[in-house]
Amino acid sequence: MKSASPPQIAIVEYGMGNVRSVQNALEKLGSRAVITADPAALAAADGLVLPGVGAFGLAMENLRGRGLVECLNRQVLEREQPILGICLGMQLFAERSFEMGEYEGLGWIPGRVEKIDSLSRLQVPHVGWNETTPGAENPLYRNIPADSHFYFDHSYHFACEPGFTASTVSYGHDLVAAVRKKNIFGVQFHPEKSQSAGLRILRNYLNFVGGGC
Amino acid sequence: MLKKRILAVLTVKDGLVVQSIGFKKYLPVGKPEIAVDFLNRWGVDEIAINVIDASRRGRVERELLERVSEFCFVPLTYGGGIRSVEDMKELVQAGADKIMLNSLFRQSPEMVSEGARHFGNQAMVVSIDCVKTPQGYRAWDHLSRKALQESPVEHVKRAEACGAGEIFLNSVDEDGRGRGYDLELAREVAQAATVPVILCGGVGHASDIAAGLAVKNVAAAAVGNFFHYTEHSVTLAKAFLKAGGIPLRLDTYFNYAESKFDGEGRLVKKPDHALKEMLFEFHPMEKI
Numbered sequence: 001m002k003s004a005s006p007p008q009i010a011i012v013e014y015g016m017g018n019v020r021s022v023q024n025a026l027e028k029l030g031s032r033a034v035i036t037a038d039p040a041a042l043a044a045a046d047g048l049v050l051p052g053v054g055a056f057g058l059a060m061e062n063l064r065g066r067g068l069v070e071c072l073n074r075q076v077l078e079r080e081q082p083i084l085g086i087c088l089g090m091q092l093f094a095e096r097s098f099e100m101g102e103y104e105g106l107g108w109i110p111g112r113v114e115k116i117d118s119l120s121r122l123q124v125p126h127v128g129w130n131e132t133t134p135g136a137e138n139p140l141y142r143n144i145p146a147d148s149h150f151y152f153d154h155s156y157h158f159a160c161e162p163g164f165t166a167s168t169v170s171y172g173h174d175l176v177a178a179v180r181k182k183n184i185f186g187v188q189f190h191p192e193k194s195q196s197a198g199l200r201i202l203r204n205y206l207n208f209v210g211g212g213c
Numbered sequence: 214m215l216k217k218r219i220l221a222v223l224t225v226k227d228g229l230v231v232q233s234i235g236f237k238k239y240l241p242v243g244k245p246e247i248a249v250d251f252l253n254r255w256g257v258d259e260i261a262i263n264v265i266d267a268s269r270r271g272r273v274e275r276e277l278l279e280r281v282s283e284f285c286f287v288p289l290t291y292g293g294g295i296r297s298v299e300d301m302k303e304l305v306q307a308g309a310d311k312i313m314l315n316s317l318f319r320q321s322p323e324m325v326s327e328g329a330r331h332f333g334n335q336a337m338v339v340s341i342d343c344v345k346t347p348q349g350y351r352a353w354d355h356l357s358r359k360a361l362q363e364s365p366v367e368h369v370k371r372a373e374a375c376g377a378g379e380i381f382l383n384s385v386d387e388d389g390r391g392r393g394y395d396l397e398l399a400r401e402v403a404q405a406a407t408v409p410v411i412l413c414g415g416v417g418h419a420s421d422i423a424a425g426l427a428v429k430n431v432a433a434a435a436v437g438n439f440f441h442y443t444e445h446s447v448t449l450a451k452a453f454l455k456a457g458g459i460p461l462r463l464d465t466y467f468n469y470a471e472s473k474f475d476g477e478g479r480l481v482k483k484p485d486h487a488l489k490e491m492l493f494e495f496h497p498m499e500k501i
Contacts, residue, residue: 149462
């Protein structure tokens with residue numbers, strides 16, 4: 001057991017969705033988690049979480065409106081502060097999205113956000129518990145049993161460059177379930193709503209934030 | 214592969230979870246946060262909280278939701294007493310993932326679209342109570358306690374057009390009876406709906422859940438009373454359903470994979486020598 005104090009996490013508040021669940025989950029794991037839009041508080045944290053449920057265009061507008069885009073660019077790209085994007089939060093890492101129009105994203109990971117192809121005659125949105133297939137070594141997937149299920153709820157998916165795909169989920173096609181680029185992590189599912197399997201993902205993220213491994 | 218979902222419904226009245234029978238008789242069960250905590254440990258896929266006296270009180274139960282969300286690591290739906298987008302915002306902030314509308318949808322259907330614009334279609338659940346009448350199935354209004362002119366399918370079509378992401382289909386006749394879901398109603402609605410349909414009302418045995426999930430296009434089975442009275446009720450039901458070939462998530466630390474069930478889904482007692490051996494097994498708490 002490490003005796004070091006648990007990492008401090010800042011959950012980015014930008015008016016998109018149920019952030020309280022993310023805080024509950026992180027606190028259950030013993031970390032200190034604050035919900036904030038204050039650049040100083042974000043910079044002071046050991047790691048960031050960018051949650052989000054809702055529409056892409058509105059989310060970017062809210063980030064810009066709160067002056068958070070420059071702040072996040074500086075923290076994540078220049079200072080390499082770890083960040084975990086959840087659901088829409090992960091999709092915001094893309095260069096652009098085609099959800100109800102065309103919008104520019106944060107552009108951290110090459111790729112675009114597109115509607116799930118319903119040609120496969122599956123119901124869209126993709127709602128419910130599904131298994132994921134992790135790619136090569138990924139710190140987020142340590143100690144996760146192979147048949148674990150995660151809770152998905154989305155109509156759009158992140159078609160990112162294969163080099164950054166950390167895991168996939170099968171729904172008609174293989175869709176991106178997780179991404180990684182150095183200090184940038186993202187998951188399409190909701191780890192805070194995926195019970196033990198989800199809490200393990202968050203534990204792994206906290207370990208990465210705390211130990212940098 | 215995407216799994217069928219098992220939801221637990223907590224019917225709340227006067228701040229307590231109650232057993233509901235036929236939409237008119239209520240028996241107390243206990244504190245909502247305790248029920249939520251146990252249902253989580255037992256591996257339920259989703260929880261829906263339905264506060265049945267909120268409409269009459271004219272307010273949403275924010276504090277209750279805050280209390281239970283602390284124990285809830287699966288999607289949480291809240292229904293009851295919602296009158297505006299402001300109410301919905303308050304609920305989402307307090308920990309709700311989905312908002313369930315019933316009477317508000319009938320009074321002002323545009324509130325569903327309004328909610329979907331703020332929180333996405335996936336967050337909007339329209340709940341429909343149905344009764345069987347000589348003219349066929351009809352939607353039912355719990356405030357006036359009367360059947361409406363509209364058929365369940367018409368009701369669902371209208372909800373979908375407004376942007377509902379899921380339909381929560383409840384049978385007033387079967388509520389709390391323990392005789393199984395109204396499968397005829399389920400077939401009628403699930404065939405017509407294009408969004409996921411959640412069945413509710415009437416489960417008395419795990420085999421009733423199997424029958425409901427066997428209806429084409431039914432995405433989820435909701436269970437109320439049946440989950441309250443047995444230890445590990447959710448895990449046991451899932452183990453039985455999974456053994457019957459229904460694709461389900463069974464990720465709990467304990468999974469009854471080795472157990473035997475009877476036709477209705479009751480656990481069969483293990484032989485005495487097996488129980489004797491189990492007496493000395495040590496099962497530590499799961500660490501994450």
